[in-house]
Amino acid sequence: MSSDLIKNIEALLFLENRPVNEAYLAKLTGAKKEELADAIRKIKQRLAETGSAMVIESNKNGDHHLTVSAELYDSLSGYYKSQKKMRLSTQTLETLAIIAYRQPITKVEIERIRGVQVGHILKSLLEQEIIRMSGRKDAPGKPILYRTTDKFLTFFGLLSLKDLPPITEFERQ
16 A cells, blocks of 8 residues: 555545545545555554544544544633534434434424424524524425534534435334
């Protein structure tokens, strides 16, 4: 494996600034799956050995993200408020899941599914830019439609909505 491949993968992970799928990396670099895995392992090892502030986080879906080490978030959060870890309540996560799987969706439709009012939750998700208003439904009253944002994808380590687990996976549980 060439050092150019390692440099290219590291540069791509840095420039993308989001989780990047192995298939995408392979397409851009022309590397085989084994070469990619080996290169990513070497980058992780070098970052750890040098005590770098940067780490590569990987998930089981083959997504990799070059990011700041979790230990540094607390000390840096005062400088970079957008990098603070968000904590979402169970109610907020339930609402967000409904939006993610049914988007675009109106507030009334979400409330019908959840059985409770969600105005305060939608306001919070809008403020955190995890969801956005995406127009109005062609229905009486022209209710606002909501959908997820790129920040939602980044927060959950997804490349696209296609990476969401199939809804049937939850129905079996």
